[in-house]
Amino acid sequence: MNRRGHIIFTLIFTSVAIYAIDRYILTLPYAIMGLGTAEAVLASALPDIFEPGGRSDHRGGFHSWRALAACLLICAIGLYMTQSNLWYFHALFFMPWGFATHLLADALSPSGLPF
Numbered sequence: 001m002n003r004r005g006h007i008i009f010t011l012i013f014t015s016v017a018i019y020a021i022d023r024y025i026l027t028l029p030y031a032i033m034g035l036g037t038a039e040a041v042l043a044s045a046l047p048d049i050f051e052p053g054g055r056s057d058h059r060g061g062f063h064s065w066r067a068l069a070a071c072l073l074i075c076a077i078g079l080y081m082t083q084s085n086l087w088y089f090h091a092l093f094f095m096p097w098g099f100a101t102h103l104l105a106d107a108l109s110p111s112g113l114p115f
Contacts, residue, residue, distance in 0.1 A: 001105050003045065010044040010101040011037070017097060036094035043098030047106075063113055068103055071096045 001009070014037050022028045028036075050062040061067060075092040082088040107113045 001109050003048065006044050006048070006102055006105055007041055009105045010041050010098055013101045013104075014040040014094070014097065032090045036090040036097075039091055040094040040098030040101065043095045044102040046099060047102050063103065063106060065103065065113070068096065068100055071099050 079092040
């Protein structure tokens, strides 16, 4: 999938996530919604920044579920250390969210993902 496709895919899934969080879990200020969306879009580009397309090893370690698990673990530790402060929530939730949407979009493509 190209970069534009990843951005559109991430924007759709992030909009749904923000709506669900704001409606059913906790009320998010507009600033956090905006920052979270921007961070998710930036994070969705990370796997392709670390492993650019056009190379034989394009979908390597950063395009795996292990990399997502490591990202989630780092963000979970960060969330624990900030004691669930809402102003850190956007970075600690939406960064792995954007990373996960990139992997999901690549998993749905014909090439798939390495497991």
